[in-house]
Amino acid sequence: xxQLEKQLNKYFGYPTFRPGQKEIIEDILNGKxxxxxLPTGSGKSICYQLPSMMIDGKVIVVTPLLSxxxxxxxxxxxRGFKQAVAINSFNTTVERRSILNQLDxxxxxYLSPEMLQNKYVITKLRQLKISLFVIDEAHCISQWGHEFRxxxxxxxxxxxxxxxxTILALTATATPDVQKDIINHFYKIKFTKHIYPIDRDxxxxxVEQLNHRSEKDAYLINLFQKWSVPTIIYFTSRKExxxxxxxxxxxxxxxxxxxxxxxxxxxxxxxxxxxxxxxxIDIICATSAFGMGIDKQNIRLVIHxxxxxxxxxxxxxxxxAGRDQLxxxxxxxxxxxxxxxxxxxxxxxxxxxxxxxxxxASLLHIQQSETTISLNQAFIHNHWxxxxxxxxxxxxxxxxxxxxxxxxxxxxxxxxxxxxxxxIKRVEQRSRYKLGKLDELFQWLTAKECRRQALYQSFxxxxxxxxxxxCDQCGFTLEQWSPEYGKRGRELKSWQAQLxxxxxxxxxxxxxxx
Amino acid sequence: MFNYLLLYGLxxxxxxxxxxxxxxxxxxxxxxxTIQDAHFYQMTQFYSIYQKLKRVEFDQAIxxxxxxxxLIIDDAGVATLTLKGERILKEWQQPxxxxxxxxxxxxxxxxxxxxxLALTIQTFANLSVENNQFQPINEDLAIQQWVKSxxxxxxxxxxxxxxxxxxxxxxxxxxxxxxxxIFVNRLSGYRNYGxxxxxxxxxxxxxxxxxxxxxxxxxxxxxxxxxxxxxxFLAQFIPEQEQQTKKFITQSAQQTNRLLNQGYTIDQIIxxxxxxxxxxxxxxxxxxxxxxxLNLSNYIETEDLNEILEExxxxxxxxxxxxxxxxxxxxxxxxxxxxxxxxxx
Ligand SMILES: [Zn+2]
Numbered sequence: 087x088x089q090l091e092k093q094l095n096k097y098f099g100y101p102t103f104r105p106g107q108k109e110i111i112e113d114i115l116n117g118k119x120x121x122x123x124l125p126t127g128s129g130k131s132i133c134y135q136l137p138s139m140m141i142d143g144k145v146i147v148v149t150p151l152l153s154x155x156x157x158x159x160x161x162x163x164x165r166g167f168k169q170a171v172a173i174n175s176f177n178t179t180v181e182r183r184s185i186l187n188q189l190d191x192x193x194x195x196y197l198s199p200e201m202l203q204n205k206y207v208i209t210k211l212r213q214l215k216i217s218l219f220v221i222d223e224a225h226c227i228s229q230w231g232h233e234f235r236x237x238x239x240x241x242x243x244x245x246x247x248x249x250x251x252t253i254l255a256l257t258a259t260a261t262p263d264v265q266k267d268i269i270n271h272f273y274k275i276k277f278t279k280h281i282y283p284i285d286r287d288x289x290x291x292x293v294e295q296l297n298h299r300s301e302k303d304a305y306l307i308n309l310f311q312k313w314s315v316p317t318i319i320y321f322t323s324r325k326e327x328x329x330x331x332x333x334x335x336x337x338x339x340x341x342x343x344x345x346x347x348x349x350x351x352x353x354x355x356x357x358x359x360x361x362x363x364x365x366x367i368d369i370i371c372a373t374s375a376f377g378m379g380i381d382k383q384n385i386r387l388v389i390h391x392x393x394x395x396x397x398x399x400x401x402x403x404x405x406x407a408g409r410d411q412l413x414x415x416x417x418x419x420x421x422x423x424x425x426x427x428x429x430x431x432x433x434x435x436x437x438x439x440x441x442x443x444x445x446x447a448s449l450l451h452i453q454q455s456e457t458t459i460s461l462n463q464a465f466i467h468n469h470w471x472x473x474x475x476x477x478x479x480x481x482x483x484x485x486x487x488x489x490x491x492x493x494x495x496x497x498x499x500x501x502x503x504x505x506x507x508x509x510i511k512r513v514e515q516r517s518r519y520k521l522g523k524l525d526e527l528f529q530w531l532t533a534k535e536c537r538r539q540a541l542y543q544s545f546x547x548x549x550x551x552x553x554x555x556x557c558d559q560c561g562f563t564l565e566q567w568s569p570e571y572g573k574r575g576r577e578l579k580s581w582q583a584q585l586x587x588x589x590x591x592x593x594x595x596x597x598x599x600x
Numbered sequence: 601m602f603n604y605l606l607l608y609g610l611x612x613x614x615x616x617x618x619x620x621x622x623x624x625x626x627x628x629x630x631x632x633x634t635i636q637d638a639h640f641y642q643m644t645q646f647y648s649i650y651q652k653l654k655r656v657e658f659d660q661a662i663x664x665x666x667x668x669x670x671l672i673i674d675d676a677g678v679a680t681l682t683l684k685g686e687r688i689l690k691e692w693q694q695p696x697x698x699x700x701x702x703x704x705x706x707x708x709x710x711x712x713x714x715x716x717l718a719l720t721i722q723t724f725a726n727l728s729v730e731n732n733q734f735q736p737i738n739e740d741l742a743i744q745q746w747v748k749s750x751x752x753x754x755x756x757x758x759x760x761x762x763x764x765x766x767x768x769x770x771x772x773x774x775x776x777x778x779x780x781x782i783f784v785n786r787l788s789g790y791r792n793y794g795x796x797x798x799x800x801x802x803x804x805x806x807x808x809x810x811x812x813x814x815x816x817x818x819x820x821x822x823x824x825x826x827x828x829x830x831x832x833f834l835a836q837f838i839p840e841q842e843q844q845t846k847k848f849i850t851q852s853a854q855q856t857n858r859l860l861n862q863g864y865t866i867d868q869i870i871x872x873x874x875x876x877x878x879x880x881x882x883x884x885x886x887x888x889x890x891x892x893x894l895n896l897s898n899y900i901e902t903e904d905l906n907e908i909l910e911e912x913x914x915x916x917x918x919x920x921x922x923x924x925x926x927x928x929x930x931x932x933x934x935x936x937x938x939x940x941x942x943x944x945x
Contacts, residue, residue, distance in 0.1 A: 164733050335802060344799060351652075353739065354796040360735050361793045581772065581784040588789035589721060589765040592728045592758060 094132070097139050097167065104129045106282045110254070111136055113278050114218060119253040121224070121269060121277035125284040126258045126405030131158060134220045134254060138194040139167065143217030146248070147196045150226055150235050152176060153375070155196035161381065162194070173207070174198040186210045199226075199237035202244040216251040224255040228267035233398075236482040242272065253277075258284060258405070259398040261544050283550060284401065285542040288408045290555040290562050292417045293531050302391060302419045303330065307337055309417075310369070314341055315386035315569050316362075317369045320403055322392035322427045324349055324373055330391065331371040346372040377403065383410040386569045390418040395428040396523040397530060401541065412570050413554040420531055425524065432520045436513050437476040445480065446506040449498060458495040479516075483509055536560055602809035605646065605698065606661060607670060607689045610679045612641040616919050618677035623658045626650045628707060630850055632886040636937075639889055639944035648707035649816055653809070661809070700817040700824070712839045714819040715743045716750075718787060718794075720837070721764070723747055724757045725789040737788045750836070760833070767834065771825045775818065778804065782811060783818045849890045853883035860884075865898075881934045888941035896942065900935045908939035 090108060094100050103111075106124050110133045113120050124130045135158075138145035149155055155172040162170045171185055171192045189195065189210055201207050221227075226235040245253065253275055255268060269277060296302055306319070321327040324347040331345035344367050346358050361367045363382050370376065374394065388407040394400050400418075408414030437445075452459055461481050484490050487508075489500045533540050537557035542549045555562040586593070609622040617637060624634040628648025638647045662679070665671045670685035681689065701707075719738045726734045736744060754760055772780040782804060788794040795803070800811045826834045849857070859869045869880050888894050896905065911926050923936050931939075 160735065164735055166732065332802065344796075350796075350798075353737070354798065356735065356739075357737065357788075357793050357796050364791050364793060366793060581777075581781045582769065584784045585765065585768060585772070585787075588725060588784070588787050588792060589761045589768070590728075591725050591790040 090136075093140055094136060097136065098132065098165065104132075106280060107132050110280050113280070114252060114254055115141070117252050118278045119275045120280060121255045121265075122280040122282070123257050123260055123265065123284060124280075124282050125286060126402050128282070130222075130256055130258065133256065134218060135162065135167075135194065137218055138170075141217050143215035143251075144192070145194050145218040145220065146211070146216055146251075147194065147220040147222055148199055148202065148241065149196060149222035150199055150233070150237075151223065152198060155198075157380070159196065167194075169193040170196070172196040173201050175200075189214060199235060199241070203237065203240065208244065208247050211248060216248045219245055219248065219251045219253050221253065221255045224257040224268050225260045225264050227271050228260075228264045236486050239271070239486075242274070259401055259545065262546075281546075283542070283546045283548075284405075285538065285546065285549050286405055286408065287550045287553040288411050288413055289404060290413070290415045290552060290567070291404075291537040291541065291557040292415060292562065292564070293537065293558060294417060294419050295532075296419060296421045298421055302421060303333060305419060306330065306334065306389070306391075309564070310334065310338055310341065312564070313387070313567075313569070314338075314368055315571050316365065316382070316384055317387040317389065318377065318385060318403075318406060319369065319371045319389040319391050320394075321371060321373055322394075322431065326391065327371040327373060331369075334369060334371070341368045342366060343369045343371065346370055346376045348373065348375040374399070374403070377406050380406070381409070382406075384412070384571050385409070386412075386414045386571055388414075388416050390416075392427055393418060393420065393424060393527060393531070395432055395520065395527070397527050397541065397544075398523075400527060401545075411553075413567065414569070415564070415567060418531060425528065428524055429521070432517065432524065434473060435475045435479075435520070436517055437472065437480055439510055439513070441472055441476065442480075442506060442510050442513065446501070446503075449496065449501050453498045453501060456498060458491055458497055460495045479513075480509070483512060534559065601698070601813050602661065602807060603665060603670075604689070604692050605813070606665060607681060607685055608698075609643060609646065610671065611681055611686075611689060612643055613679075614641070615678055615680050617641070619658075619662050619673070619679050620677060623653070623655060627653045627658075632850070632853075632882045632889075635886060635889050636941070640940065644944075645701045649701050650809070650812060651707075651711070652812070657809070698817070700820040702820065702824075706820060706823065709839055710816060710819045710823060712743075713823055713837050714815075715740065716746055716837045717819075717834075719743055719747045720750060721761075722788040723751065724761055727751075728758050728761055729790055731790060734790075735793075737794065763833065767826075767831055771822055774825070775821060779814055779818055782814055786815060849886060850883075852879075853886045856880055856883040857887055860887075881937075885934070885937045885941055888938050889944060896938050900931075900938055904931065904935070905939055905942060908936060909943055912940065912943055 090111060091102060094103060105128070106122065107129055110120055110122050110124075114133070114137055122130075122133070124133075134145055134147060147155070152172075152174050155174065156176065159170045159172045162168075169192045171194070173182060173185055173195065175198065177185065185192075186207065187210075190213075195211075197207070221238075221241060223233070224238075226233050227238040227241070228234060245251070253272070255272070255277070257264075257268070260268065265281070269279075294305060296305060319327075319330065321330070327345045327347055331343050334341070335343040342361075344358055344361070346355065350358070358367065358370070359376075359380060362370055363380070365384075371391075385407045388404050390400070390403070394403065404416040407416060449459075461477070461484065481490075481494075484496055485494075487505070489497055489505070491497055530537070530540050536559050538552060538560075539549050552560075555566060605626070606622070609626070610619065613622060621634070621637050622643075624631070625638045625643050626646050626649055628634075628651050635647075638644045662671070662673070665685070666673060669682055670688060671679050672682055673679045715738055719736060722734070722737055726732065738744065751757075772783060775783075782800055785795045785800055785803075797808050797811050797815075800806070801808045804811070806814075823838055825831075826838070855873070856869060859872065864872065866877070866880055866884075869875075870877055873880070884899065888896065908923070908927055908931060912923060915922060915926050920933060920936060920940075923940070924931075924933065927936065
C-alpha cells in the first residue's frame with residue numbers, strides 16, 4: 087500500500103481510491119490548481135477531505151449547499167475527525183463569533199459563498215495559512231449553469247485576499263460550455279484538468295409512460311411485489327410522498343417504508359437518514375431534500391414518481407443509486423400533465439411582473455424620504471407576498487448592477503425606471519431559460535433513442551457502454567434484473583428481545599444484519 | 601388519549617376561557633396568566649406536558665372534535681362540551697398513563713431525563729462493542745456535554761448496560777404492553793436507530809400526539825419507579841429539582857424577587873427596574889404561585905386574605921371579574937389575584 091492509500095485507509099477505512107480521486111489529490115499536494123468533473127457518488131469530497139487531514143495549512147471549502155456542509159461535518163465527526171466546521175446562515179451570531187475566534191483550531195472550514203462577502207470573516211481567514219481553496223459546485227459560476235449563483239462571481243476577489251492558495255474547482259454536472267465558462271472566469275489561474283465522465287455505467291434506465299396517478303401507484307405495488315431492494319422514490323410534493331409511503335406501508339407489511347421531507351423535525355430527519363443507512367428502511371418516499379450528503383452504497387433503485395425541472399437534477403438524483411458499482415436501476419414514471427408541477431415550481435422561483443412593479447412603486451415612494459433601504463425579508467414581507475428564492479433573485483440583480491451599498495442596502499438615488507424594465511427582462515429571460523431546460527428533460531423522457539446516450543451526450547463526448555443492462559429503449563426490462571444487496575434481519579418481535587439487542591449488543595454479538 | 605386530554609381540559613375551563621388557554625397550559629407557556637390558569641382550573645398536572653405541540657396542530661384537533669360533534673365553540677373561542685362529548689369523557693375512563701403526569705414540577709424534568717438516558721444508552725451500546733463512529737441521536741449540546749461527563753465518571757459501561765437492562769425490563773413489565781413496545785422502539789443502540797414519532801404512529805395506528813404523550817408518560821412513570829425503588833445510579837439522570845422550580849418563574853419575576861428579598865418596596869422596584877406597576881404586580885402574583893410560603897402581608901392583611909379565600913370557595917368561579925363583583929370594591933384586583941394564587945396551594 088502506498089502512502090496515500092494508507093492515509094485513506096486510516097481516516098476513511100477504504101482500501102483503495104475511486105477513479106480520479108488519487109490523481110486529483112496528488113496534483114493538489116504538488117501545489118497544482120485543479121479543475122475536476124467527477125460524477126455524483128464518486129466521492130468528490132474525499133478529494134479535499136483527505137488533503138485537509140494531511141497538509142499543514144487550512145482547507146477552505148466554498149459550497150452553496152448548506153445541508154451538505156452540515157452533513158459532511160457531521161459525517162467527519164462521526165469518523166472521529168473533529169477539526170471540521172461549517173460557517174453559514176444556520177449559525178447564530180454568537181456561534182459564528184465563537185467559531186471565528188478559534189478558527190485556528192480547525193483544519194477544514196466550510197463556508198457559504200455569502201460568508202466570503204463578510205469583511206470580518208475575511209479578516210479572520212487572512213490570519214490563517216490557507217493551503218487549499220475548494221470551489222465546490224463550481225458550475226454555479228456560470229450564468230448558463232442550472233444553478234447560477236451571483237455570489238460565486240466574487241470568488242476571484244476572495245482568493246486574492248487569501249494570498250492565492252492552491253485552487254480545486256469541482257463539479258458533477260457541467261456541460262462542455264459550462265466547463266469553459268468556469269475556466270474562463272478564473273482566467274488568472276492555470277488549471278490542470280481532470281475531466282471524468284459523469285455517465286454511470288452500472289445504472290440501467292427505464293421510463294414508463296402511464297395514463298394516470300393511479301397507474302403510477304399500481305405500477306409501484308406491482309414492482310415491490312417482485313423486488314424488495316433499498317429504494318428511494320422522489321416526489322415534488324410532500325403530501326404525495328406521505329400518501330404513497332402510507333399506501334406502500336399498508337400494502338407490504340414485510341417492508342419498512344418511510345417518508346422524508348423538509349417539514350419534518352431535524353431530529354426525526356436524522357433518525358430516518360440513519361435508519362436508511364443501516365438498512366432499517368427499505369423504501370423511502372422523499373422530496374429532493376433527501377439524498378445530498380447521504381453516502382449509502384447499496385441503493386439499488388431510484389424511482390421518480392415526479393420528475394424534477396431539469397436533466398442536471400435528474401442525473402444527480404439517479405446518481406445516488408449503485409455507489410458500490412453493482413447493478414442498479416432508475417425508473418421515471420410519467421403521466422399526461424406531469425409538466426404542470428415543475429412549471430409551477432419554476433414560477434415560484436422567479437418574481438412575477440406584478441411583484442417587480444409593486445417593489446419599484448414602493449422604492450420610488452421611499453426615495454422621497456430615505457437615501458438607502460435594506461431589501462431584507464421583513465421589508466419585503468410587509469409589502470409583497472414574496473418567497474425567499476424570489477427575494478434573493480431581486481437582491482442578486484441589484485448587487486450585480488451596483489445598486490447596493492457595501493452593507494447590502496439599496497441606494498435609492500440609483501433607482502430609475504429603466505432598472506425596472508431591465509429586471510423584468512431578466513426575469514423573462516431566466517424564465518425562458520428554465521422552461522427550456524424543462525423541455526429538454528421532456529424531450530429526453532419521450533425520445534425514442536437510447537436513453538443512456540441521450541442523457542449524457544451533452545455532458546461528454548463519448549458515453550460508455552452499460553456494464554449490466556442499458557435502457558428500456560435498448561430492450562431492458564426489469565425481468566432481466568437480478569440485483570444484489572445485503573438483507574437485514576427482520577425486526578425482533580417482542581420488546582424484551584428488542585431491549586436486549588439494544589442494550590446488550592456485546593452479548594447477542596449481532597446488529598440484526600444477516 | 602390526546603383527544604381525551606382536550607375534552608377533559610376544556611371541561612375544566614368551565615366555559616370561562618378560550619381554547620387558547622388550554623393550548624398554553626399543555627404547551628407550557630411561561631406566562632403569569634398561563635401559570636395562573638393552570639392553578640385556577642386544576643390542570644397543573646398537564647402544564648407543559650407537550651411543549652412541541654404546534655398551535656395549528658392544536659387548532660386542527662379542536663376543529664376535528666367540533667366536526668365529530670363533541671364540542672361547540674362560540675365566537676369568542678370558548679368551547680363547551682356537547683352531551684355527546686360529555687358522554688365520551690365519562691365513558692372514557694381516565695387512562696392510567698394520564699395519571700402519570702404529575703405537573704409543573706416534573707414537566708421539564710422528564711424531558712431532560714429522557715434525553716440524557718436515551719443518548720447514554722446509544723453511546724454506551726456503541727462503545728461496548730468498540731464502535732465510536734455513530735451519529736448521536738440528540739444534537740443538544742447541553743445533553744451531549746452531560747453524557748460526556750457522565751461517561752467519564754463510569755468505570756465499566758458493560759455492567760452499566762446490564763444493570764440498566766434489568767431495571768428497564770422490570771419497569772416495563774409494570775406498564776401496558778403496547779406502551780412498553782413503543783418505549784423500546786424509540787430507543788437507539790448499535791447500528792440500530794430508534795423509530796420516529798410518525799413511524800410509531802403509523803405502526804401502532806395512533807395519532808402522532810398520542811405517541812408523544814405515551815412516550816412522555818412512560819418517562820414520568822420511569823422517574824417515579826426510579827425514585828420509589830431508590831435506584832441511585834439512574835437517579836443521577838434526573839435533573840435537580842431546585843433548578844426546575846426556578847424555571848417556572850419567568851426571568852423578569854426572578855429579578856423582582858431578588859429585589860423584594862433585599863427589602864425594596866414595590867415603588868422602589870418600579871423606579872429601579874423602570875417597569876410599570878402592573879408588571880411588578882404580575883411578578884408578585886407569579887411568585888405567589890411558585891412559592892407556597894411567600895409572605896403576602898406587605899400587600900394584604902391576613903384577615904382580608906382569608907375573607908377573599910372564603911368567597912372564592914363559595915362562588916366556585918375563578919374569574920377575576922366574578923370575584924371582584926362578589927367581594928365588592930374593598931379589594932384591588934391585585935389583592936384578589938394574590939388570594940387566588942394562595943388558594944391554589
Ligand atoms: Zn440504451
